[in-house]
Amino acid sequence: MEPLCKDFQSGNLKHSEINDVRRQLMAEGYKRTEAMLFEELFQRLVIRAFKNDIGKISFGWVGAFAYGSLSYWFRLETDSDLWNVCDDAIAKKLQSKKWIKNRKDGSGEFTVSTDVYRVRLCPNKGLFVFSKRGEDGKFWNEVDENALRKILKRDGKDVSKIQDSSGSNSGRQERAIRCLEYLRDSNLKDLSIRRRFMNCLIPGFGWSPIDLDVVHLAEDGQIRYIEFKRKYPAAGQEKFGLDEAHVSVMNLMKDVGVASLHILLVSPVWTANADPVLWYLDVPNFEHKWAWVAATLDEKFIGHDTSMQTEGGDSGHHGGARVQHAIEWDGCRLLSQGLGMSESALISLRDFLASASMEKLPKIGYDGLRRLTDQCQ
Numbered sequence: 001m002e003p004l005c006k007d008f009q010s011g012n013l014k015h016s017e018i019n020d021v022r023r024q025l026m027a028e029g030y031k032r033t034e035a036m037l038f039e040e041l042f043q044r045l046v047i048r049a050f051k052n053d054i055g056k057i058s059f060g061w062v063g064a065f066a067y068g069s070l071s072y073w074f075r076l077e078t079d080s081d082l083w084n085v086c087d088d089a090i091a092k093k094l095q096s097k098k099w100i101k102n103r104k105d106g107s108g109e110f111t112v113s114t115d116v117y118r119v120r121l122c123p124n125k126g127l128f129v130f131s132k133r134g135e136d137g138k139f140w141n142e143v144d145e146n147a148l149r150k151i152l153k154r155d156g157k158d159v160s161k162i163q164d165s166s167g168s169n170s171g172r173q174e175r176a177i178r179c180l181e182y183l184r185d186s187n188l189k190d191l192s193i194r195r196r197f198m199n200c201l202i203p204g205f206g207w208s209p210i211d212l213d214v215v216h217l218a219e220d221g222q223i224r225y226i227e228f229k230r231k232y233p234a235a236g237q238e239k240f241g242l243d244e245a246h247v248s249v250m251n252l253m254k255d256v257g258v259a260s261l262h263i264l265l266v267s268p269v270w271t272a273n274a275d276p277v278l279w280y281l282d283v284p285n286f287e288h289k290w291a292w293v294a295a296t297l298d299e300k301f302i303g304h305d306t307s308m309q310t311e312g313g314d315s316g317h318h319g320g321a322r323v324q325h326a327i328e329w330d331g332c333r334l335l336s337q338g339l340g341m342s343e344s345a346l347i348s349l350r351d352f353l354a355s356a357s358m359e360k361l362p363k364i365g366y367d368g369l370r371r372l373t374d375q376c377q
Contacts, residue, residue: 024195074118213227223258227261
């Protein structure tokens with residue numbers, strides 16, 4: 001991935017050139033590109049659900065696991081997704097978190113604040129520029145990524161250690177990219193900028209990034225963090241799994257008073273090597289065999305004593321084996337059946353995200369979900 005990062009920074013590759021972006025996406029690997037496609041689909045459904053209140057939705061937050069804690073957060077702005085009132089609300093919450101660290105020499109503890117930055121790509125420089133948010137809500141003067149490296153003492157770190165996955169099942173990946181182009185009307189610029197930020201800049205600081213798929217500021221002033229995944233329950237445990245990284249985010253959100261919610265898109269076939277984009281395209285045969293599941297990411301529904309092993313590539317992420325924690329079925333409800341949500345399903349989605357309540361949604365379990373989605377095997 002490092003050559004791509006350098007080519008974008010030097011201007012040899014451009015986010016506005018579709019062929020350059022295709023090359024960038026091909027390097028992500030087919031599982032990650034497929035994940036992007038369904039994330040895009042979900043975000044479009046959220047926009048439809050909140051069409052009259054879209055200013056209270058945010059898609060651009062990225063956290064960094066630095067020094068063993070999520071003490072750095074970045075809100076990436078693009079031309080179509082600027083800072084809004086929802087961002088002000090979640091930024092204030094995140095900045096309220098103080099991290100207690102032990103000194104290496106054993107002399108005691110010290111406190112680390114959570115830093116929040118507004119980020120944008122400066123077209124003239126080809127670099128990301130950052131503006132730190134003060135405790136008073138005002139932003140400091142912008143600095144570019146090179147200056148920030150020095151400020152944060154991350155100067156000299158490697159650009160990126162993320163593996164280039166070009167050439168892995170290229171036909172399947174090209175199909176996913178074409179679908180992404182169709183969904184975004186061939187405008188992949190914002191997506192390209194976001195992927196560069198995730199794959200080049202944060203890892204280049206020596207940190208691991210994690211994004212917040214959706215943040216919602218409800219009418220009552222409460223904030224919801226929504227994690228989206230396309231997945232199916234593990235066959236052995238017969239439950240969905242949640243990565244340890246997302247458990248860390250869930251715990252952080254609980255500490256700062258933000259509810260964590262989960263939306264799962266369950267595909268018609270529950271095998272790791274099958275191509276979900278084929279079912280996405282084959283509307284007549286598969287449209288009704290998808291299911292949307294809503295879950296509350298509350299500690300009481302997360303099986304901390306029940307762990308599941310998964311490979312990074314299985315869910316579209318770079319890296320090797322990871323531990324997942326089981327989500328108990330008591331914390332899950334059926335949101336909707338069918339890939340495309342009806343107006344009533346969109347209302348259910350909006351109500352769930354706005355209230356964090358599952359009271360109006362029907363219960364669902366492993367066997368029931370198989371009957372809804374797994375009929376075509």
